[in-house]
Amino acid sequence: MSDQREKIATNIRKGVLEYCVLASLASGDKYGLELAEALTARKLTAGEGSLYPLLARMKATGLVETYWEEGASGRKRKYYTITEHGHLMVGEFRGVWEAISMQVTDLLGEQHGIDS
Incomplete structure (x- = not known):
């Protein structure tokens, strides 16, 4: 991907990442790394560095809640779950x-004859 195309893609991703997180959580609770991997697999985020601060803001605004649960490895993991307000926001985002x-x-x- 050219530098210019990557810049455009990055700007679009930044604008929709919060709603992509909510949509991912709407299908089921996820722990942080699991969520990061799901978004990275779809090329919606570059990694965990931008995700965790976003999740903290989303928790502060009532879009997600967290809880701790022991994983298969015996290690506790913080899970994220979408709230009712988060579900409403996913619906609003879908329409927009x-x-x-x-x-x-x-x-x-309408841009006939212009190469993309």
Whole structure:
């Protein structure tokens, strides 16, 4: 990916990461590394460095809650779970994302003859 394309992708990811975290948690509770791996596998985050501060902010604003549970290795892990407020925000985001993505796609479709 070119430098310019990567810059664009990074900016878009930063804008939607919080909602991607919520969407991932909507399918089930996850511990931090598990969540980081799920997002990294989809190329939605570069790693844990940006994720944990975001999770702390999301907890402070009531989008997620945490609890500790012993893992298979016997080590305690902090799990993240989405709150009712978080579920509402995922629904709001879904509607906004669908509208914006259609608007951008339409606009780009008007750019006949311009290479992407």
